[in-house]
Amino acid sequence: MSTVEKTPSQWRVYRSYHSPFDPCSPRTRYFNVPPNVLQPFQTSARKQFAPHEALRKGTLWPEYYSPYPPETRGGEAE
């Protein structure tokens, strides 16, 4: 269905200190670095989604598509 190429993950992973006395089990934290941050200026001659798919996705440009929830987070399966 999707014409998105495998692009580098838009997700960054981090962990924070977890004390043995913390009440809840630790969780891995993630944050999103959307493509507008990595490439803040459009260039010409880029790949496009087919018109109908672009309307559904919210962008004409695969390289500016940011899926959420992510298929994978930081390389790990969801």
Place this chain on the structure above:
Amino acid sequence: MKAIWIYEKKLQYPVRVSKCDPKLAKMLIEQYGGADGELSAALRYLNQRYSIPDKVIGLLTDIGTEEFAHLEMIATMVYKLTKDATPDQLRAAGLADHYVNHGHALFYHDAAGNPWTATYIQAKGDPIADLYEDIAAEEKARATYQWIIDNTDDPDIVDSLRFLREREVVHSLRFREAVEILKEYNSTKKLF
């Protein structure tokens, strides 16, 4: 400045709600009347554009107008989720305090009930300051959509919210481009 709006009587993107979940309406209202919601966005851009350099006025008009289209989508979701709810169901969804003030009407407040205020937005009259505020606003709206998506398993609502989130990514991109355009402003001027 000439401003003309053409209203098309349909939503920018279809909104379908398949799960009766009035609790989700309480969360969605964050994007209706919250600090980083669509009302704030529309009013911020359509006001800032009067004092911004010519080259980016059109961009603020375009995006400000689109934010109203997003506001309509959020309103549609909230309305569909609450219109048939009984007072009991609204109370169970944490919406009793909304109900006693507004009944089944929508209102501009955030998920915690704080009414919308103009202090959420700014027009500094300095193009770089204003555009950086706009970029920050788009990233905050994108994050809000993520946290709402995390709070529902209705695939149809998620579909519409993913579209709205992607639009914030595109808006942020275009504001970043506007900053780049302003950086170049003088070098395009003919000097003699």
